[in-house]
Amino acid sequence: MLTPSSNTCLEPVTYGLLRGAAGTVSAHFARVPVTRIALDSGSDAQFDPVPMLAAARQLADAKVDVLVWNGTSGSWLGVERDRKLAAALTEATGVPATTSTLSLLDACAAYGVTRLGLALPYTRDVADAIVAEYAREGLECVLAEPFGEDDNEAFARIPAADVARQVEAAATDGAQAVAVVCTNVHGAFEAERLEQALDIPVFDSVTATLWNALRLAGAAPSWSGFGTLLRDGALRAEVQSVLTGLLSATGADRTTFRVDLPAHGLHVDLTAGEALGEGVRSIRRDASLDQRRLNTVEWLEAERRALVQPHFRDAPNPPQALIDVYGVNAQMLSPVQTGGAMTGWISVHSMRERAWSAADQEALAAATAVLTERLS
Structure with missing residues:
Protein backbone atom coordinates (compact mmCIF):
# COMPACT_ATOMS: atom_id res chain seq x y z
CA MET A 1 0.00 0.00 0.00
CA LEU A 2 1.39 3.39 -1.09
CA THR A 3 -0.10 5.73 1.48
CA PRO A 4 -0.53 9.54 1.65
CA SER A 5 1.87 10.78 4.33
CA SER A 6 -0.78 12.67 6.33
CA ASN A 7 -3.26 9.77 6.35
CA THR A 8 -4.05 8.37 9.82
CA CYS A 9 -7.12 6.30 8.86
CA LEU A 10 -6.32 3.69 6.25
CA GLU A 11 -3.62 1.71 8.06
CA PRO A 12 -5.55 0.94 11.26
CA VAL A 13 -8.76 0.44 9.30
CA THR A 14 -7.05 -1.94 6.87
CA TYR A 15 -5.69 -3.99 9.79
CA GLY A 16 -9.17 -3.99 11.31
CA LEU A 17 -10.71 -5.27 8.09
CA LEU A 18 -8.02 -7.94 7.83
CA ARG A 19 -9.37 -9.59 10.97
CA GLY A 20 -11.61 -11.40 8.50
CA ALA A 21 -8.55 -12.92 6.84
CA ALA A 22 -7.66 -14.93 9.96
CA GLY A 23 -3.94 -14.27 9.61
CA THR A 24 -3.64 -15.41 5.99
CA VAL A 25 -2.98 -11.91 4.58
CA SER A 26 -0.57 -9.17 5.66
CA ALA A 27 -0.55 -5.52 4.60
CA HIS A 28 2.60 -3.37 4.25
CA PHE A 29 2.82 0.39 3.78
CA ALA A 30 5.09 3.08 2.39
CA ARG A 31 4.29 6.81 2.64
CA VAL A 32 4.54 9.48 -0.03
CA PRO A 33 4.17 13.22 0.73
CA VAL A 34 0.51 14.35 0.50
CA THR A 35 -0.90 17.02 2.84
CA ARG A 36 -3.45 19.14 0.94
CA ILE A 37 -6.24 18.46 -1.55
CA ALA A 38 -7.10 21.26 -3.98
CA LEU A 39 -7.32 22.05 -7.67
CA ASP A 40 -3.99 23.79 -8.20
CA SER A 41 -0.53 22.92 -9.43
CA GLY A 42 0.93 22.69 -5.92
CA SER A 43 -1.60 20.07 -4.89
CA ASP A 44 -1.33 18.22 -8.19
CA ALA A 45 2.46 17.97 -7.83
CA GLN A 46 2.03 15.80 -4.71
CA PHE A 47 0.78 13.00 -6.95
CA ASP A 48 3.80 12.86 -9.24
CA PRO A 49 4.51 9.20 -9.98
CA VAL A 50 8.27 9.44 -9.31
CA PRO A 51 8.15 9.14 -5.48
CA MET A 52 5.43 6.52 -5.79
CA LEU A 53 7.61 4.41 -8.05
CA ALA A 54 10.54 4.72 -5.64
CA ALA A 55 8.35 3.61 -2.72
CA ALA A 56 6.90 0.77 -4.80
CA ARG A 57 10.37 -0.58 -5.58
CA GLN A 58 11.10 -0.71 -1.84
CA LEU A 59 7.84 -2.52 -1.11
CA ALA A 60 8.61 -4.97 -3.91
CA ASP A 61 11.70 -6.00 -1.91
CA ALA A 62 9.23 -7.54 0.59
CA LYS A 63 7.94 -9.87 -2.16
CA VAL A 64 4.44 -8.40 -1.99
CA ASP A 65 1.81 -9.92 -4.29
CA VAL A 66 0.13 -6.65 -5.26
CA LEU A 67 0.86 -2.91 -5.14
CA VAL A 68 -1.79 -0.23 -4.56
CA TRP A 69 -1.86 3.55 -4.64
CA ASN A 70 -4.16 3.84 -1.63
CA GLY A 71 -5.40 7.30 -2.49
CA THR A 72 -8.30 8.69 -4.50
CA SER A 73 -6.48 11.43 -6.45
CA GLY A 74 -7.45 9.83 -9.76
CA SER A 75 -11.05 10.71 -8.96
CA TRP A 76 -10.35 14.38 -9.74
CA LEU A 77 -7.00 14.31 -11.58
CA GLY A 78 -8.27 11.69 -14.04
CA VAL A 79 -9.02 8.00 -14.05
CA GLU A 80 -6.79 7.51 -17.09
CA ARG A 81 -3.92 8.93 -15.04
CA ASP A 82 -4.51 6.19 -12.46
CA ARG A 83 -4.57 3.53 -15.17
CA LYS A 84 -1.17 4.75 -16.37
CA LEU A 85 0.12 4.84 -12.79
CA ALA A 86 -0.94 1.24 -12.17
CA ALA A 87 0.75 0.18 -15.41
CA ALA A 88 3.92 2.07 -14.44
CA LEU A 89 4.00 0.43 -10.99
CA THR A 90 3.77 -2.99 -12.60
CA GLU A 91 6.39 -2.17 -15.23
CA ALA A 92 8.81 -0.98 -12.53
CA THR A 93 8.33 -3.94 -10.20
CA GLY A 94 6.70 -6.81 -12.07
CA VAL A 95 3.93 -6.77 -9.45
CA PRO A 96 0.19 -6.38 -10.31
CA ALA A 97 -1.07 -2.92 -9.29
CA THR A 98 -4.24 -0.88 -8.89
CA THR A 99 -5.47 2.29 -7.14
CA SER A 100 -8.30 3.30 -4.84
CA THR A 101 -10.18 5.06 -7.64
CA LEU A 102 -9.87 2.10 -9.99
CA SER A 103 -11.06 -0.13 -7.15
CA LEU A 104 -14.19 1.96 -6.60
CA LEU A 105 -14.94 1.80 -10.33
CA ASP A 106 -14.40 -1.97 -10.29
CA ALA A 107 -16.84 -2.25 -7.39
CA CYS A 108 -19.44 -0.26 -9.34
CA ALA A 109 -18.92 -2.53 -12.36
CA ALA A 110 -19.29 -5.68 -10.25
CA TYR A 111 -22.64 -4.46 -8.90
CA GLY A 112 -23.89 -2.86 -12.11
CA VAL A 113 -24.01 0.60 -10.56
CA THR A 114 -24.65 3.40 -13.04
CA ARG A 115 -26.01 6.00 -10.58
CA LEU A 116 -23.71 6.54 -7.61
CA GLY A 117 -24.14 8.60 -4.45
CA LEU A 118 -20.98 10.43 -3.34
CA ALA A 119 -19.92 11.17 0.25
CA LEU A 120 -16.83 13.44 0.13
CA PRO A 121 -14.73 15.43 2.63
CA TYR A 122 -13.35 17.80 -0.03
CA THR A 123 -14.08 21.37 -1.07
CA ARG A 124 -16.93 21.88 -3.51
CA ASP A 125 -14.71 22.50 -6.54
CA VAL A 126 -12.89 19.20 -5.98
CA ALA A 127 -16.26 17.47 -5.50
CA ASP A 128 -17.55 18.92 -8.77
CA ALA A 129 -14.39 17.72 -10.55
CA ILE A 130 -15.04 14.19 -9.23
CA VAL A 131 -18.63 14.26 -10.47
CA ALA A 132 -17.40 15.30 -13.93
CA GLU A 133 -14.65 12.64 -14.00
CA TYR A 134 -17.01 9.85 -12.93
CA ALA A 135 -19.47 10.96 -15.60
CA ARG A 136 -16.74 10.31 -18.17
CA GLU A 137 -16.59 6.77 -16.77
CA GLY A 138 -20.35 6.28 -17.28
CA LEU A 139 -21.46 7.05 -13.73
CA GLU A 140 -24.17 9.57 -12.95
CA CYS A 141 -23.61 10.95 -9.46
CA VAL A 142 -25.80 12.07 -6.57
CA LEU A 143 -23.61 14.44 -4.55
CA ALA A 144 -24.23 14.97 -0.86
CA GLU A 145 -22.95 18.31 0.41
CA PRO A 146 -19.17 17.84 0.86
CA PHE A 147 -17.53 18.71 4.19
CA GLY A 148 -15.43 21.44 2.54
CA GLU A 149 -12.01 20.44 3.93
CA ASP A 150 -8.70 20.74 2.08
CA ASP A 151 -6.31 19.60 4.85
CA ASN A 152 -5.75 15.90 4.25
CA GLU A 153 -4.89 15.16 7.90
CA ALA A 154 -8.13 16.80 9.03
CA PHE A 155 -10.27 14.40 6.99
CA ALA A 156 -9.67 11.62 9.53
CA ARG A 157 -10.96 13.84 12.34
CA ILE A 158 -14.45 14.01 10.80
CA PRO A 159 -16.58 11.90 13.18
CA ALA A 160 -17.77 8.59 11.74
CA ALA A 161 -21.33 9.55 12.71
CA ASP A 162 -21.08 12.63 10.48
CA VAL A 163 -19.75 10.52 7.63
CA ALA A 164 -22.71 8.16 8.11
CA ARG A 165 -25.16 11.05 7.88
CA GLN A 166 -23.48 12.21 4.69
CA VAL A 167 -23.81 8.69 3.23
CA GLU A 168 -27.52 8.75 4.07
CA ALA A 169 -27.87 12.11 2.30
CA ALA A 170 -26.16 10.67 -0.80
CA ALA A 171 -28.47 7.62 -0.86
CA THR A 172 -31.27 9.56 -2.56
CA ASP A 173 -32.54 10.45 -6.01
CA GLY A 174 -32.17 6.94 -7.41
CA ALA A 175 -28.65 6.22 -6.17
CA GLN A 176 -27.90 2.50 -6.63
CA ALA A 177 -24.91 2.62 -4.25
CA VAL A 178 -22.96 5.20 -2.26
CA ALA A 179 -19.17 5.64 -2.35
CA VAL A 180 -17.17 7.25 0.46
CA VAL A 181 -14.44 8.73 -1.73
CA CYS A 182 -11.34 9.30 0.42
CA THR A 183 -9.01 6.85 2.13
CA ASN A 184 -8.61 9.14 5.16
CA VAL A 185 -12.29 9.13 6.13
CA HIS A 186 -13.82 6.71 8.62
CA GLY A 187 -16.61 5.04 6.69
CA ALA A 188 -15.51 1.40 6.59
CA PHE A 189 -16.97 0.30 9.89
CA GLU A 190 -20.26 2.10 9.21
CA ALA A 191 -20.94 0.29 5.93
CA GLU A 192 -22.67 -2.82 7.25
CA ARG A 193 -25.20 -0.88 9.34
CA LEU A 194 -25.83 1.68 6.63
CA GLU A 195 -26.42 -0.98 3.98
CA GLN A 196 -29.04 -2.64 6.16
CA ALA A 197 -30.78 0.70 6.68
CA LEU A 198 -30.52 2.01 3.12
CA ASP A 199 -30.82 -1.29 1.19
CA ILE A 200 -28.06 -0.33 -1.24
CA PRO A 201 -24.29 -1.03 -1.21
CA VAL A 202 -21.92 1.36 0.54
CA PHE A 203 -18.43 1.33 -1.00
CA ASP A 204 -15.91 2.78 1.42
CA SER A 205 -12.61 3.69 -0.29
CA VAL A 206 -10.38 1.87 2.21
CA THR A 207 -12.54 -1.25 2.00
CA ALA A 208 -12.76 -1.12 -1.79
CA THR A 209 -9.00 -0.73 -2.10
CA LEU A 210 -8.32 -3.74 0.12
CA TRP A 211 -11.01 -5.78 -1.69
CA ASN A 212 -9.47 -5.14 -5.08
CA ALA A 213 -5.93 -5.71 -3.83
CA LEU A 214 -6.95 -9.10 -2.46
CA ARG A 215 -8.59 -10.02 -5.77
CA LEU A 216 -5.43 -9.13 -7.68
CA ALA A 217 -3.37 -11.15 -5.20
CA GLY A 218 -5.56 -14.21 -5.75
CA ALA A 219 -7.06 -14.07 -2.26
CA ALA A 220 -10.66 -13.11 -3.11
CA PRO A 221 -12.37 -12.35 0.22
CA SER A 222 -15.75 -13.47 1.53
CA TRP A 223 -15.92 -12.01 5.02
CA SER A 224 -19.02 -10.94 6.94
CA GLY A 225 -19.43 -7.86 9.09
CA PHE A 226 -17.91 -5.17 6.88
CA GLY A 227 -20.55 -4.74 4.18
CA THR A 228 -21.42 -6.41 0.91
CA LEU A 229 -18.18 -5.69 -0.94
CA LEU A 230 -15.93 -7.85 1.26
CA ARG A 231 -18.67 -10.47 1.63
CA ASP A 232 -20.06 -10.72 -1.91
CA GLY A 233 -17.99 -8.50 -4.17
Whole structure:
Protein backbone atom coordinates (compact mmCIF):
# COMPACT_ATOMS: atom_id res chain seq x y z
CA MET A 1 0.00 0.00 0.00
CA LEU A 2 1.39 3.39 -1.09
CA THR A 3 -0.10 5.73 1.48
CA PRO A 4 -0.53 9.54 1.65
CA SER A 5 1.87 10.78 4.33
CA SER A 6 -0.78 12.67 6.33
CA ASN A 7 -3.26 9.77 6.35
CA THR A 8 -4.05 8.37 9.82
CA CYS A 9 -7.12 6.30 8.86
CA LEU A 10 -6.32 3.69 6.25
CA GLU A 11 -3.62 1.71 8.06
CA PRO A 12 -5.55 0.94 11.26
CA VAL A 13 -8.76 0.44 9.30
CA THR A 14 -7.05 -1.94 6.87
CA TYR A 15 -5.69 -3.99 9.79
CA GLY A 16 -9.17 -3.99 11.31
CA LEU A 17 -10.71 -5.27 8.09
CA LEU A 18 -8.02 -7.94 7.83
CA ARG A 19 -9.37 -9.59 10.97
CA GLY A 20 -11.61 -11.40 8.50
CA ALA A 21 -8.55 -12.92 6.84
CA ALA A 22 -7.66 -14.93 9.96
CA GLY A 23 -3.94 -14.27 9.61
CA THR A 24 -3.64 -15.41 5.99
CA VAL A 25 -2.98 -11.91 4.58
CA SER A 26 -0.57 -9.17 5.66
CA ALA A 27 -0.55 -5.52 4.60
CA HIS A 28 2.60 -3.37 4.25
CA PHE A 29 2.82 0.39 3.78
CA ALA A 30 5.09 3.08 2.39
CA ARG A 31 4.29 6.81 2.64
CA VAL A 32 4.54 9.48 -0.03
CA PRO A 33 4.17 13.22 0.73
CA VAL A 34 0.51 14.35 0.50
CA THR A 35 -0.90 17.02 2.84
CA ARG A 36 -3.45 19.14 0.94
CA ILE A 37 -6.24 18.46 -1.55
CA ALA A 38 -7.10 21.26 -3.98
CA LEU A 39 -7.32 22.05 -7.67
CA ASP A 40 -3.99 23.79 -8.20
CA SER A 41 -0.53 22.92 -9.43
CA GLY A 42 0.93 22.69 -5.92
CA SER A 43 -1.60 20.07 -4.89
CA ASP A 44 -1.33 18.22 -8.19
CA ALA A 45 2.46 17.97 -7.83
CA GLN A 46 2.03 15.80 -4.71
CA PHE A 47 0.78 13.00 -6.95
CA ASP A 48 3.80 12.86 -9.24
CA PRO A 49 4.51 9.20 -9.98
CA VAL A 50 8.27 9.44 -9.31
CA PRO A 51 8.15 9.14 -5.48
CA MET A 52 5.43 6.52 -5.79
CA LEU A 53 7.61 4.41 -8.05
CA ALA A 54 10.54 4.72 -5.64
CA ALA A 55 8.35 3.61 -2.72
CA ALA A 56 6.90 0.77 -4.80
CA ARG A 57 10.37 -0.58 -5.58
CA GLN A 58 11.10 -0.71 -1.84
CA LEU A 59 7.84 -2.52 -1.11
CA ALA A 60 8.61 -4.97 -3.91
CA ASP A 61 11.70 -6.00 -1.91
CA ALA A 62 9.23 -7.54 0.59
CA LYS A 63 7.94 -9.87 -2.16
CA VAL A 64 4.44 -8.40 -1.99
CA ASP A 65 1.81 -9.92 -4.29
CA VAL A 66 0.13 -6.65 -5.26
CA LEU A 67 0.86 -2.91 -5.14
CA VAL A 68 -1.79 -0.23 -4.56
CA TRP A 69 -1.86 3.55 -4.64
CA ASN A 70 -4.16 3.84 -1.63
CA GLY A 71 -5.40 7.30 -2.49
CA THR A 72 -8.30 8.69 -4.50
CA SER A 73 -6.48 11.43 -6.45
CA GLY A 74 -7.45 9.83 -9.76
CA SER A 75 -11.05 10.71 -8.96
CA TRP A 76 -10.35 14.38 -9.74
CA LEU A 77 -7.00 14.31 -11.58
CA GLY A 78 -8.27 11.69 -14.04
CA VAL A 79 -9.02 8.00 -14.05
CA GLU A 80 -6.79 7.51 -17.09
CA ARG A 81 -3.92 8.93 -15.04
CA ASP A 82 -4.51 6.19 -12.46
CA ARG A 83 -4.57 3.53 -15.17
CA LYS A 84 -1.17 4.75 -16.37
CA LEU A 85 0.12 4.84 -12.79
CA ALA A 86 -0.94 1.24 -12.17
CA ALA A 87 0.75 0.18 -15.41
CA ALA A 88 3.92 2.07 -14.44
CA LEU A 89 4.00 0.43 -10.99
CA THR A 90 3.77 -2.99 -12.60
CA GLU A 91 6.39 -2.17 -15.23
CA ALA A 92 8.81 -0.98 -12.53
CA THR A 93 8.33 -3.94 -10.20
CA GLY A 94 6.70 -6.81 -12.07
CA VAL A 95 3.93 -6.77 -9.45
CA PRO A 96 0.19 -6.38 -10.31
CA ALA A 97 -1.07 -2.92 -9.29
CA THR A 98 -4.24 -0.88 -8.89
CA THR A 99 -5.47 2.29 -7.14
CA SER A 100 -8.30 3.30 -4.84
CA THR A 101 -10.18 5.06 -7.64
CA LEU A 102 -9.87 2.10 -9.99
CA SER A 103 -11.06 -0.13 -7.15
CA LEU A 104 -14.19 1.96 -6.60
CA LEU A 105 -14.94 1.80 -10.33
CA ASP A 106 -14.40 -1.97 -10.29
CA ALA A 107 -16.84 -2.25 -7.39
CA CYS A 108 -19.44 -0.26 -9.34
CA ALA A 109 -18.92 -2.53 -12.36
CA ALA A 110 -19.29 -5.68 -10.25
CA TYR A 111 -22.64 -4.46 -8.90
CA GLY A 112 -23.89 -2.86 -12.11
CA VAL A 113 -24.01 0.60 -10.56
CA THR A 114 -24.65 3.40 -13.04
CA ARG A 115 -26.01 6.00 -10.58
CA LEU A 116 -23.71 6.54 -7.61
CA GLY A 117 -24.14 8.60 -4.45
CA LEU A 118 -20.98 10.43 -3.34
CA ALA A 119 -19.92 11.17 0.25
CA LEU A 120 -16.83 13.44 0.13
CA PRO A 121 -14.73 15.43 2.63
CA TYR A 122 -13.35 17.80 -0.03
CA THR A 123 -14.08 21.37 -1.07
CA ARG A 124 -16.93 21.88 -3.51
CA ASP A 125 -14.71 22.50 -6.54
CA VAL A 126 -12.89 19.20 -5.98
CA ALA A 127 -16.26 17.47 -5.50
CA ASP A 128 -17.55 18.92 -8.77
CA ALA A 129 -14.39 17.72 -10.55
CA ILE A 130 -15.04 14.19 -9.23
CA VAL A 131 -18.63 14.26 -10.47
CA ALA A 132 -17.40 15.30 -13.93
CA GLU A 133 -14.65 12.64 -14.00
CA TYR A 134 -17.01 9.85 -12.93
CA ALA A 135 -19.47 10.96 -15.60
CA ARG A 136 -16.74 10.31 -18.17
CA GLU A 137 -16.59 6.77 -16.77
CA GLY A 138 -20.35 6.28 -17.28
CA LEU A 139 -21.46 7.05 -13.73
CA GLU A 140 -24.17 9.57 -12.95
CA CYS A 141 -23.61 10.95 -9.46
CA VAL A 142 -25.80 12.07 -6.57
CA LEU A 143 -23.61 14.44 -4.55
CA ALA A 144 -24.23 14.97 -0.86
CA GLU A 145 -22.95 18.31 0.41
CA PRO A 146 -19.17 17.84 0.86
CA PHE A 147 -17.53 18.71 4.19
CA GLY A 148 -15.43 21.44 2.54
CA GLU A 149 -12.01 20.44 3.93
CA ASP A 150 -8.70 20.74 2.08
CA ASP A 151 -6.31 19.60 4.85
CA ASN A 152 -5.75 15.90 4.25
CA GLU A 153 -4.89 15.16 7.90
CA ALA A 154 -8.13 16.80 9.03
CA PHE A 155 -10.27 14.40 6.99
CA ALA A 156 -9.67 11.62 9.53
CA ARG A 157 -10.96 13.84 12.34
CA ILE A 158 -14.45 14.01 10.80
CA PRO A 159 -16.58 11.90 13.18
CA ALA A 160 -17.77 8.59 11.74
CA ALA A 161 -21.33 9.55 12.71
CA ASP A 162 -21.08 12.63 10.48
CA VAL A 163 -19.75 10.52 7.63
CA ALA A 164 -22.71 8.16 8.11
CA ARG A 165 -25.16 11.05 7.88
CA GLN A 166 -23.48 12.21 4.69
CA VAL A 167 -23.81 8.69 3.23
CA GLU A 168 -27.52 8.75 4.07
CA ALA A 169 -27.87 12.11 2.30
CA ALA A 170 -26.16 10.67 -0.80
CA ALA A 171 -28.47 7.62 -0.86
CA THR A 172 -31.27 9.56 -2.56
CA ASP A 173 -32.54 10.45 -6.01
CA GLY A 174 -32.17 6.94 -7.41
CA ALA A 175 -28.65 6.22 -6.17
CA GLN A 176 -27.90 2.50 -6.63
CA ALA A 177 -24.91 2.62 -4.25
CA VAL A 178 -22.96 5.20 -2.26
CA ALA A 179 -19.17 5.64 -2.35
CA VAL A 180 -17.17 7.25 0.46
CA VAL A 181 -14.44 8.73 -1.73
CA CYS A 182 -11.34 9.30 0.42
CA THR A 183 -9.01 6.85 2.13
CA ASN A 184 -8.61 9.14 5.16
CA VAL A 185 -12.29 9.13 6.13
CA HIS A 186 -13.82 6.71 8.62
CA GLY A 187 -16.61 5.04 6.69
CA ALA A 188 -15.51 1.40 6.59
CA PHE A 189 -16.97 0.30 9.89
CA GLU A 190 -20.26 2.10 9.21
CA ALA A 191 -20.94 0.29 5.93
CA GLU A 192 -22.67 -2.82 7.25
CA ARG A 193 -25.20 -0.88 9.34
CA LEU A 194 -25.83 1.68 6.63
CA GLU A 195 -26.42 -0.98 3.98
CA GLN A 196 -29.04 -2.64 6.16
CA ALA A 197 -30.78 0.70 6.68
CA LEU A 198 -30.52 2.01 3.12
CA ASP A 199 -30.82 -1.29 1.19
CA ILE A 200 -28.06 -0.33 -1.24
CA PRO A 201 -24.29 -1.03 -1.21
CA VAL A 202 -21.92 1.36 0.54
CA PHE A 203 -18.43 1.33 -1.00
CA ASP A 204 -15.91 2.78 1.42
CA SER A 205 -12.61 3.69 -0.29
CA VAL A 206 -10.38 1.87 2.21
CA THR A 207 -12.54 -1.25 2.00
CA ALA A 208 -12.76 -1.12 -1.79
CA THR A 209 -9.00 -0.73 -2.10
CA LEU A 210 -8.32 -3.74 0.12
CA TRP A 211 -11.01 -5.78 -1.69
CA ASN A 212 -9.47 -5.14 -5.08
CA ALA A 213 -5.93 -5.71 -3.83
CA LEU A 214 -6.95 -9.10 -2.46
CA ARG A 215 -8.59 -10.02 -5.77
CA LEU A 216 -5.43 -9.13 -7.68
CA ALA A 217 -3.37 -11.15 -5.20
CA GLY A 218 -5.56 -14.21 -5.75
CA ALA A 219 -7.06 -14.07 -2.26
CA ALA A 220 -10.66 -13.11 -3.11
CA PRO A 221 -12.37 -12.35 0.22
CA SER A 222 -15.75 -13.47 1.53
CA TRP A 223 -15.92 -12.01 5.02
CA SER A 224 -19.02 -10.94 6.94
CA GLY A 225 -19.43 -7.86 9.09
CA PHE A 226 -17.91 -5.17 6.88
CA GLY A 227 -20.55 -4.74 4.18
CA THR A 228 -21.42 -6.41 0.91
CA LEU A 229 -18.18 -5.69 -0.94
CA LEU A 230 -15.93 -7.85 1.26
CA ARG A 231 -18.67 -10.47 1.63
CA ASP A 232 -20.06 -10.72 -1.91
CA GLY A 233 -17.99 -8.50 -4.17
CA ALA A 234 -15.48 -11.12 -5.32
CA LEU A 235 -18.30 -13.39 -6.48
CA ARG A 236 -20.10 -10.50 -8.18
CA ALA A 237 -16.94 -9.48 -10.00
CA GLU A 238 -16.28 -13.03 -11.16
CA VAL A 239 -19.85 -13.39 -12.42
CA GLN A 240 -19.50 -10.09 -14.27
CA SER A 241 -16.25 -11.24 -15.87
CA VAL A 242 -17.83 -14.50 -17.06
CA LEU A 243 -20.85 -12.71 -18.50
CA THR A 244 -18.73 -10.11 -20.27
CA GLY A 245 -16.63 -12.85 -21.84
CA LEU A 246 -19.74 -14.74 -22.90
CA LEU A 247 -21.24 -11.62 -24.47
CA SER A 248 -18.07 -11.14 -26.51
CA ALA A 249 -17.79 -14.81 -27.49
CA THR A 250 -21.38 -15.03 -28.77
CA GLY A 251 -21.88 -11.53 -30.13
CA ALA A 252 -25.16 -11.46 -28.19
CA ASP A 253 -26.96 -8.35 -26.99
CA ARG A 254 -27.32 -9.25 -23.32
CA THR A 255 -26.07 -11.94 -20.93
CA THR A 256 -27.36 -12.41 -17.38
CA PHE A 257 -26.96 -14.77 -14.46
CA ARG A 258 -29.67 -15.42 -11.90
CA VAL A 259 -28.97 -17.46 -8.77
CA ASP A 260 -30.38 -18.24 -5.34
CA LEU A 261 -27.59 -17.64 -2.81
CA PRO A 262 -29.13 -16.18 0.36
CA ALA A 263 -25.75 -15.99 2.09
CA HIS A 264 -24.65 -13.52 -0.59
CA GLY A 265 -27.95 -11.64 -0.75
CA LEU A 266 -28.79 -13.06 -4.18
CA HIS A 267 -32.20 -14.25 -5.41
CA VAL A 268 -33.17 -15.27 -8.93
CA ASP A 269 -35.79 -12.54 -9.24
CA LEU A 270 -32.91 -10.02 -9.60
CA THR A 271 -29.84 -10.74 -11.69
CA ALA A 272 -26.50 -11.41 -10.01
CA GLY A 273 -24.80 -9.91 -13.05
CA GLU A 274 -25.45 -8.57 -16.52
CA ALA A 275 -23.37 -7.67 -19.57
CA LEU A 276 -24.87 -5.48 -22.29
CA GLY A 277 -24.19 -4.63 -25.90
CA GLU A 278 -24.10 -0.98 -26.86
CA GLY A 279 -27.49 0.70 -26.54
CA VAL A 280 -29.18 -2.38 -25.03
CA ARG A 281 -31.58 -1.78 -22.16
CA SER A 282 -30.64 -3.20 -18.77
CA ILE A 283 -32.84 -5.79 -17.11
CA ARG A 284 -30.73 -5.95 -13.95
CA ARG A 285 -33.08 -4.23 -11.51
CA ASP A 286 -36.42 -5.49 -12.84
CA ALA A 287 -37.90 -7.85 -10.21
CA SER A 288 -41.44 -7.80 -11.60
CA LEU A 289 -41.56 -11.50 -12.58
CA ASP A 290 -41.60 -14.68 -10.50
CA GLN A 291 -38.66 -16.19 -12.36
CA ARG A 292 -39.01 -19.75 -11.08
CA ARG A 293 -42.55 -19.96 -12.51
CA LEU A 294 -41.67 -18.92 -16.05
CA ASN A 295 -42.29 -21.56 -18.73
CA THR A 296 -38.69 -21.48 -19.87
CA VAL A 297 -37.33 -21.84 -16.35
CA GLU A 298 -39.71 -24.70 -15.56
CA TRP A 299 -38.39 -26.38 -18.73
CA LEU A 300 -34.82 -25.94 -17.47
CA GLU A 301 -35.78 -27.39 -14.11
CA ALA A 302 -37.30 -30.46 -15.76
CA GLU A 303 -34.70 -31.00 -18.51
CA ARG A 304 -31.49 -29.83 -16.77
CA ARG A 305 -29.85 -28.96 -20.10
CA ALA A 306 -29.40 -25.90 -22.24
CA LEU A 307 -32.45 -24.42 -23.94
CA VAL A 308 -31.54 -23.00 -27.37
CA GLN A 309 -34.22 -20.81 -28.99
CA PRO A 310 -33.45 -19.21 -32.37
CA HIS A 311 -36.97 -17.75 -32.26
CA PHE A 312 -40.02 -17.91 -29.98
CA ARG A 313 -42.52 -19.64 -32.25
CA ASP A 314 -42.18 -22.95 -30.41
CA ALA A 315 -42.73 -23.87 -26.77
CA PRO A 316 -41.58 -23.22 -24.12
CA ASN A 317 -42.63 -19.60 -24.47
CA PRO A 318 -40.71 -16.85 -22.70
CA PRO A 319 -42.57 -14.13 -20.75
CA GLN A 320 -44.19 -11.64 -23.10
CA ALA A 321 -42.47 -8.79 -21.25
CA LEU A 322 -39.10 -10.11 -22.40
CA ILE A 323 -40.24 -9.53 -25.98
CA ASP A 324 -42.40 -6.43 -25.61
CA VAL A 325 -40.38 -4.48 -23.02
CA TYR A 326 -36.83 -5.67 -23.63
CA GLY A 327 -36.99 -6.52 -27.34
CA VAL A 328 -35.61 -10.07 -27.07
CA ASN A 329 -36.34 -12.34 -30.05
CA ALA A 330 -33.96 -15.26 -29.46
CA GLN A 331 -32.16 -16.68 -26.45
CA MET A 332 -30.13 -19.47 -24.91
CA LEU A 333 -30.57 -20.53 -21.29
CA SER A 334 -28.31 -22.88 -19.33
CA PRO A 335 -28.94 -24.28 -15.85
CA VAL A 336 -26.28 -23.99 -13.15
CA GLN A 337 -26.53 -26.87 -10.69
CA THR A 338 -24.99 -27.36 -7.27
CA GLY A 339 -25.68 -30.25 -4.91
CA GLY A 340 -28.26 -31.72 -7.29
CA ALA A 341 -30.37 -28.55 -7.31
CA MET A 342 -30.75 -25.98 -10.06
CA THR A 343 -29.30 -23.04 -8.17
CA GLY A 344 -29.60 -20.64 -11.08
CA TRP A 345 -29.19 -20.13 -14.81
CA ILE A 346 -27.38 -18.10 -17.44
CA SER A 347 -29.35 -16.27 -20.14
CA VAL A 348 -28.00 -15.12 -23.52
CA HIS A 349 -30.32 -12.71 -25.36
CA SER A 350 -30.50 -11.53 -28.96
CA MET A 351 -32.63 -8.63 -30.15
CA ARG A 352 -33.17 -10.44 -33.44
CA GLU A 353 -33.97 -13.99 -34.39
CA ARG A 354 -30.75 -15.90 -34.96
CA ALA A 355 -29.47 -19.42 -35.33
CA TRP A 356 -27.14 -20.05 -32.38
CA SER A 357 -23.99 -21.68 -33.70
CA ALA A 358 -22.10 -24.60 -32.21
CA ALA A 359 -19.45 -22.10 -31.09
CA ASP A 360 -22.12 -20.03 -29.32
CA GLN A 361 -23.39 -23.09 -27.50
CA GLU A 362 -19.85 -24.14 -26.57
CA ALA A 363 -19.20 -20.70 -25.10
CA LEU A 364 -22.37 -20.99 -23.03
CA ALA A 365 -21.34 -24.44 -21.81
CA ALA A 366 -17.91 -23.14 -20.83
CA ALA A 367 -19.43 -20.21 -18.88
CA THR A 368 -21.82 -22.60 -17.17
CA ALA A 369 -18.92 -24.84 -16.12
CA VAL A 370 -17.00 -21.89 -14.65
CA LEU A 371 -19.94 -20.66 -12.57
CA THR A 372 -20.87 -24.19 -11.50
CA GLU A 373 -17.34 -24.74 -10.22
CA ARG A 374 -17.34 -21.32 -8.48
CA LEU A 375 -20.56 -22.14 -6.62
CA SER A 376 -19.68 -25.71 -5.72
